[in-house]
Amino acid sequence: MNNESTKIKVSAFRWVPPVAQGLVRDLRVRWALEEVGLAYEERLIAPEDQQSGTYLALQPFGQVPTYEEDGLVLFESGAIVLHIAERSEKLMPSDSAARARIKAWMFAALNTVEPPILFLNVLNMLQDRDDSAKLLRPAIMAEIHKRLTSVHRRLGGKAYLEDRFTAADLLLVTVLRILRRSELLEKVPELDAYRLRCEARPAFQRALADQMARFAENAPPQSQASVNNRLQSIFRDDRGTQP
Numbered sequence: 391m392n393n394e395s396t397k398i399k400v401s402a403f404r405w406v407p408p409v410a411q412g413l414v415r416d417l418r419v420r421w422a423l424e425e426v427g428l429a430y431e432e433r434l435i436a437p438e439d440q441q442s443g444t445y446l447a448l449q450p451f452g453q454v455p456t457y458e459e460d461g462l463v464l465f466e467s468g469a470i471v472l473h474i475a476e477r478s479e480k481l482m483p484s485d486s487a488a489r490a491r492i493k494a495w496m497f498a499a500l501n502t503v504e505p506p507i508l509f510l511n512v513l514n515m516l517q518d519r520d521d522s523a524k525l526l527r528p529a530i531m532a533e534i535h536k537r538l539t540s541v542h543r544r545l546g547g548k549a550y551l552e553d554r555f556t557a558a559d560l561l562l563v564t565v566l567r568i569l570r571r572s573e574l575l576e577k578v579p580e581l582d583a584y585r586l587r588c589e590a591r592p593a594f595q596r597a598l599a600d601q602m603a604r605f606a607e608n609a610p611p612q613s614q615a616s617v618n619n620r621l622q623s624i625f626r627d628d629r630g631t632q633p
Contacts, residue, residue, distance in 0.1 A: 398423065398430040401448065401456040402601065404608040405436075411605050412598060415467040416455035418564045420597035422471045422557065426478035433458075434604060468500045468561060475557035482557055495551050495558035503541065504565045506534045511568070534574055542581045549587065563588040 400423070402416040423430050433456070439445050440452035448456040449465040457464040457473070464470050472493070475481035482489055510530050516523035541562070545551065551558045566585045569575040575582045588594065 397459050398428060399433050399456075399458040400430050401433040401435055401445075401454045402604060403436070403454055404434045405605050405610065411602060413568060414454065414601065415564075417597055417601050418467045418561060419455045419457060419470050419474070420600055421560055421564070421594050422474040422481060424593035424597045425555075425560070425591075426474060426480050428474070428477075432604065434608075468496060471557055471561060472496060481555075481560065483552070488552055492552060492556045492558040496561050499558070499562040499565050503537050503562065504568075506530055506537065507565065507568050510534060531574060534569075535577060538574065538578045538581055542578050545580070545584060547580070549584075555588065555591065559588055563594075 400416055400419050402420075403414055406414055420430075435445060435454065446452055448458070448463050451465070453465070455465075455467055455470065457470040464473060471481075475492075482492060510527070513523045513527050513530060517527065550556065551562070563585050566575065566581065567589070570582075570585065575585070
């Protein structure tokens, strides 16, 4: 959502390889802003910008996203989504107990559910040249399944973690999306249905379309196709297919 009069600016990559498109974490912030109806503009960056002094002053690790508004600068997607959610009952209800539960699940999504999934991605990258990666994969996959099952159990047939969609669902679904073509998520079909239900929200569709549009506009020349194909080949899910 772009608007010349907005005071909110969100950093995002101009382009990433197809395997990462739709997964870069500025999507979380775009989605939250779309849900609460806040306009923003983009600060598009390339790899060469990530270690510049100007950008490191905004994001000390050179990552995306960053959030700028009226002199406030934030980094870390979870912290930014929490900041946005606390401004609107559309993502964070006024009831104090419900707010506390939602925050707990926001932390759980990023600190409990996501780490083993990201570790699996690393193992997928290494397994062709590191036998230890192959040995670790079954244990990591079992741990991911265990955590997905725990989330499914807590949902207990409900549409959302609370009685309606909140920031907790937003963050959890962006984590589950990493496994969206994985056998791991297919083994918990109710959880995959939850993901799809949240992804069907108009705000998510707008956020995803905006992110993908930037990638399309800034796609590299066809001469880089071989590089892109190599990147696609090393980022596999548990069945050896693209995530």
